Amino acid sequence: EADIYQTPRYLVIGTGKKITLECSQTMGHDKMYWYQQDPGMELHLIHYSYGVNSTEKGDLSSESTVSRIRTEHFPLTLESARPSHTSQYLCASSVGGGVYGYTFGSGTRLTVV
């Protein structure tokens, strides 16, 4: 049973719209991450947070922004969606690796038309 929840699962939206992808976890993990996944499978880290009010950009440049006002919540926002933003977005959380690794949400499949 997933302890990290992403909504919506699927989203089709028009170009120029503002969207927020939600991610919440009930495990009390300090660390949270957003990945963008290509159709070709590869995962790209776009944002991460090590605690409340702490956010960093990842390896892949992204036009999205994130916030971390509460431990359990790590939403990702696109101010103006474009077709190039079409992708699968995966949220994850961790206590810092170790034997538990990361726990992933089920993902949001975003299509911008």
Place this chain on the structure above:
Amino acid sequence: GEDVEQSLFLSVREGDSSVINCTYTDSSSTYLYWYKQEPGAGLQLLTYIFSNMDMKQDQRLTVLLNKKDKHLSLRIADTQTGDSAIYFCADTGSARQLTFGSGTQLTVLP
């Protein structure tokens, strides 16, 4: 930076063993992981191995670690159609985040 590489595709017959390979570059890795991703889902942690271990077995899964060659493998015994998925290796390295491989698509043929 850290680099983790996997072959992209593997096909096996149902009942055979599957071996998925991974190489990494950062010798300071503490834990190495295998994740499974089924269609339309997130990644699920399958198993992990601590860097001071050579082998770990968990039911049908066997993980082998060769630190000298920086090579990690996942063997799935008696592969079933339900094992068809994408498999990612990942390691901690010296970075504070996990570095993931590009994923191996395993197809199990009847």
